Amino acid sequence: MRRIVLIQPKRDGRIFGKSPGSPYTLMRLASLVPAEIPVEIWDENVRRLPLDTLREGDLVGITSMTVTIEGAEVIARRAMKQGAGVVVGGVHATLLPEHTSTFAHSVMVGEGYFTWQQLVQDFAAAGIKGMQPEYRDESWADLEGLATISDRVIQMVDENRHYWTPYLEITRGCVRSCDFCTAIRVSGRRMRLRPVDEVVDEIQRRQIKRFFLTDDNFGLNFSTDPEYRAELFEALAKLDLHGWTCQSEMSIAKHPELLKMSVAAHLDKHFVGFESVNPDNRSSLGGKSKGQAQQTREAIRIIRSHGVGVVGLFVMGFDSDTPATFQTMWEFVRDSELDSVSTTMLTPFPATPFRMQLEREKRLLDSPWRHYDTAHVTFLPKHFTVDELRRCYDWLCRKIYHPSQILRRGTRSLARHPLSLAGKKAFGSFSTDYGYRRTYAYRNVL
Numbered sequence: 316m317r318r319i320v321l322i323q324p325k326r327d328g329r330i331f332g333k334s335p336g337s338p339y340t341l342m343r344l345a346s347l348v349p350a351e352i353p354v355e356i357w358d359e360n361v362r363r364l365p366l367d368t369l370r371e372g373d374l375v376g377i378t379s380m381t382v383t384i385e386g387a388e389v390i391a392r393r394a395m396k397q398g399a400g401v402v403v404g405g406v407h408a409t410l411l412p413e414h415t416s417t418f419a420h421s422v423m424v425g426e427g428y429f430t431w432q433q434l435v436q437d438f439a440a441a442g443i444k445g446m447q448p449e450y451r452d453e454s455w456a457d458l459e460g461l462a463t464i465s466d467r468v469i470q471m472v473d474e475n476r477h478y479w480t481p482y483l484e485i486t487r488g489c490v491r492s493c494d495f496c497t498a499i500r501v502s503g504r505r506m507r508l509r510p511v512d513e514v515v516d517e518i519q520r521r522q523i524k525r526f527f528l529t530d531d532n533f534g535l536n537f538s539t540d541p542e543y544r545a546e547l548f549e550a551l552a553k554l555d556l557h558g559w560t561c562q563s564e565m566s567i568a569k570h571p572e573l574l575k576m577s578v579a580a581h582l583d584k585h586f587v588g589f590e591s592v593n594p595d596n597r598s599s600l601g602g603k604s605k606g607q608a609q610q611t612r613e614a615i616r617i618i619r620s621h622g623v624g625v626v627g628l629f630v631m632g633f634d635s636d637t638p639a640t641f642q643t644m645w646e647f648v649r650d651s652e653l654d655s656v657s658t659t660m661l662t663p664f665p666a667t668p669f670r671m672q673l674e675r676e677k678r679l680l681d682s683p684w685r686h687y688d689t690a691h692v693t694f695l696p697k698h699f700t701v702d703e704l705r706r707c708y709d710w711l712c713r714k715i716y717h718p719s720q721i722l723r724r725g726t727r728s729l730a731r732h733p734l735s736l737a738g739k740k741a742f743g744s745f746s747t748d749y750g751y752r753r754t755y756a757y758r759n760v761l
């Protein structure tokens with residue numbers, strides 16, 4: 316074997332010179348490669364890929380999301396043409412292995428922590444001939460001691476130079492059952508926890524001051540494992556961090572003590588999946604939200620009263636939504652105390668109950684995978700034509716991401732902090748909304 320090259324296909328590219336988030340999964344898989352085998356991580360968001368250097372003896376691993384799978388296919392075909400062995404893994408490969416196998420020697424299904432090293436051994440022993448068509452993790456790995464990021468990889472990626480927000484994992488999995496979500500199919504229903512000392516060690520060795528958690532639903536853990544959560548916050552409070560953010564749910568409002576501890580632990584904002592302000596959608600929301608505007612408002616008020624910011628995550632286009640839902644949504648956001656807002660278009664990702672329902676009802680549009688970016692309409696809505704839903708969504712995004720609204724929410728977010736911290740907090744106060752505005756504007760022209 317000559318080397319292993321792990322590739323992240325392009326998604327957002329660079330913003331003001333850096334890519335939004337680091338290639339965290341690839342960093343962990345690269346750390347499992349034995350020290351005697353050269354390994355490289357190529358992130359197409361950061362640089363042009365030197366694909367012409369690939370040749371026989373190289374093992375190329377490409378990570379895939381549904382929205383990036385077309386780019387992954389182009390890279391995979393080019394690498395195979397030049398004689399490299401190619402494996403494609405990640406979310407899309409896990410949800411649709413049959414599709415992925417049409418342009419790779421192997422498909423990695425699942426998290427890969429049980430099978431990645433086997434693949435490396437197979438390739439080292441017999442090259443492409445040694446690769447099996449599919450490597451499948453049959454169970455969920457315990458997170459203790461799992462794929463600790465090595466110093467070799469930390470130096471190679473140089474996160475602070477190339478990325479605005481390093482990613483970090485503390486928990487994995489979610490017990491909820493939202494019918495549009497892929498997380499439970501990719502990460503499982505059991506919530507797994509990383510030992511606190513391993514989390515602290517990784518933050519210190521990577522020398523990161525800010526991070527975003529990849530955890531599917533970090534907030535659920537406030538209710539399910541409060542002792543673990545308190546231990547984690549106590550440990551993080553001792554570190555010199557600028558701030559970190561996570562994905563969450565509104566049940567955290569019921570845990571005032573933990574919210575207080577989280578502020579001391581430098582947790583700056585929860586991205587809370589409220590999902591909808593239309594109560595008729597509650598059967599799709601997995602039990603974490605009832606779509607009640609008043610209840611949502613109250614949860615935001617309580618969480619913010621402890622000094623933690625709230626980014627509201629909302630999905631539009633459910634079967635019970637009508638044009639009036641968009642007006643209600645705008646009024647809700649306009650009058651809310653949210654720090655930032657994400658409004659996305661409901662998207663029928665592979666292997667979800669929502670997609671299966673649409674398939675049964677013959678309502679799936681023949682959209683390219685690159686439109687599975689949560690900003691395009693990819694199915695026939697119930698109470699709209701496709702064009703009407705698109706227009707309603709565009710109208711809402713223009714309202715919510717108008718510069719005056721971003722300025723208003725960002726200033727409110729900044730005001731949560733003492734003046735002495737304004738320098739450290741200014742970037743994070745405006746960057747989330749700016750990122751969503753840019754994403755919406757950019758994807759809308761594709």
Ligand code: SF4
Nearest residue numbers: 489491493496498531
């Ligand atoms: S709560 Fe979040 S992570 Fe869990 S199933 Fe629902 S959308 Fe997915």
